[in-house]
Amino acid sequence: MTLGNFVSNMSQRDPSRRGFLRASLAASGGFLLSLSLPFPSPESEAASAESFEPNAFIRIGGDGQIVLTMPYVEMGQGTYTSIPMLIAEELEVGLNQIRLEHAPPNEKVYMNPLLGVQATGNSNAIRGAWQPLRKAGATARAMLIAAAAKRWNVDPSSCRAENGEVRHQASGRSLGYGALAPDAARMQVPEAVTLKNPADFKLIGTPAKRLDTPAKINGTAVYGIDVRPLGVKIATLAQSPVFGGRVKRVDDTAAKAINGVRQIVQLDDAVAVVADHMGAAKKGLGALKIEWDDGPHASLSTSDIARELEGATTKPGAVAQSIGDADKAMAGAATKVEAIYQAPFLAHATMEPMNCTVHFRKDECEIWIGSQAVARVQAMAAKAAGLPPEKVIVHNHLIGGGFGRRLEADGAVRAVEIAKQVDGPVKVVWTREEDVQHDAYRPYWFDRISAGLDEQGKPIAWNHRFAGSSVIARWLPPGFANGLDPDSTEGAIDLVYDLPNFHVEYARVEPPGITTGFWRSVGPSHNVFVTESFIDELAVAAKQDAVAYRRMLLDKSPRAKAVLDLAAEKAGWGRDLPKGSGRGVSLQFVFGSYMAQVAEVEVSKEGAVRVRRVVCAMDCGTVVNPNTVEAQIQSGINFGVTATLYGEITLKNGRVEQGNFDTYQMLRMNEAPAIEVHVVRSMEPPGGMGETGTSAIVPAIANAVYAATGKRLRKMPIDSALLKQA
């Protein structure tokens, strides 16, 4: 089971039940449909299945304007456009008739839908909303038709909805949704509604312009970092450079003397400078003399962590998957292949550095932030503020990059701790260095993997054991049980290939003092690198072509075979390339979508790798907005290219060695590959696509480097020294 399915199961009130939806008269006199969308929800897990906690609202006003309020957050993935498309489709209105209200809603009429749970991550927005939102749209349509039919005293089946109005064919009468809204609100919610046949879709599957673009090109879009409550001061901070360290002594004489510096706030493990503007705050921070007590992790280095993980892979772990008898089959194999893989800690490095604005008052706390998980922010900020959650008001904003970083609430907690000592609102902005050095990192992974091949080179045994941190165990504790969680193993236990004797074990090992977090493509970010590199190794051992070898194992997975064939064909697989260049392939089924990629790389004599071209074929089920899908795949691929070429957070003497973009490098325009995206037409339910591009590109590049140089890269990121020609 994938993480996405798991969280849905945990929180989902079956959307086929009537109970997921209620109709009422809106305070403004319109028609209000309240719905409860499936949402990852550790806090509400205990909530009774009988209770109805709406977290999305569709309001049809007297003017016919439709307003949607929903829990998913826009962070660049186009959700603010594709989600309204689902409702517009079933409700028979144009996309321009739907307005999205910025989360969180603050009108009293909505109670506080944020108290449900909210997290946008794991490519779950469209997957979670696909059925319920269409059903809500269809329900509203049926009730509007019923209202019109009652008013005209005709059979509802003789009426139909079109372009925001209900028409009675026989008499030629019609009424707009606005005029019908109050009556519709009083109609019985139908037991069952019929969803449109995909063949009749007018919006879904057509490219739609994103509604958030205009504000993002003229400087008017407001991100968390842009808020300016009246009288706001700006603060920046230094947190203990060693995780778990504390402030011993601070000399703030020089800092206080700087023009514009207002106050120095000392916390247990951090110091903040509060000033009139960030320029003064940064200057003040530079002038502070802080003596730290480094604590127990003062000598920690990455190699210590890798060694501990390696040790864990020599002992049995929790069995995540076991099919057939891998040990027995291995004993009888003609050839045995073994390998060790490693993947590093990674920071998110969102372009908008971590920030949070807080106004702490005696019995209330107001927060301005861009978050993927607002309810988590509210809960954790309330704890830090010593207030009940309902006294913490959270205003959510556009997110300048999430990638999992903004599923965490540590930034809000810090800001509250500082704001408690400040009179008036304070915006806490992290420097880039703080952002990179105090992240919740993608875990370091250590993998031991082996396979047995028969005489023809076909894999008859597969044994994979890996060790690393479980993000779920911290973030969603009920999700970690019997030594396993659904994220760490996704992409390792559910391969597309026909592998008759297949055994996978996972050992949870937490790195001392280091917080790990979800990072774009989560578990598969590591598992697909390992399994797709290793399949390539098996093809080499079997002396077979990498695409043909994979194909041979795909008889039970036609959708996987189709994307593999498409990518190979479009990439010109098998055609000659100049010396020093190579093609590599990868294939995966994660986040509910099938994807194959072919990467073309060029390796210089000095060992520098340049990714020239990437061809991607995807079957993500029904495509809601093709424009967004293409953009997300391009994005995911470049995110993965960055990780493959540069991504690595290392520790020395307990300190993160990387700081700004000079030491934690990002892919730039002059290095970015040409990317071709080919989407397979499908009527299957939508799969996720925000993260799939990232996990698939890493092994595709590593395999391409092998094709170009004959050198197998089993540790990320690429070490050019290994590829340098003597």
Added chain:
Amino acid sequence: MAFEITINEGRHSIDVDGDTPLLWVLRDVLGMTGTKFGCGMALCGACTVHINGDAVRSCITSIDSIGDSKVTTIEAVGKTPAGQKIQTAWLDLEVPQCGYCQSGQIMSAAALLASNPHPTESDIDDAMSGNICRCGTYVRIREAIKQAAQSGG
């Protein structure tokens, strides 16, 4: 001390230390938040503005270095012919994702187009490689610059 500077054709008097970066004057003193903070070391380009038409990183441009020069920010770049073409292409091709870096991308691209109406691939690389996009919108940025260059003029 007080500095008089011209931003988007308006005169502003600002009382800050002379070494204060223009970025923070724009964002925190004047409330013009379209210009973004990304690194503070001229490594990412999120803070790019125009000074007398040239793309510069406002995070390392001290306020006392500006003098009589004319500062243009994302809020007003649409009033220049190149800026308008770039914004139109950006909208047309739906370049932004999270959008945070796009003010800087647009400022760099507009400066490129103003000085070089028909940039080659390598001109685009040279002008745009100082601007990081973590969402990886590079494919569309490149297409949009080419489209803007072809849109007359």
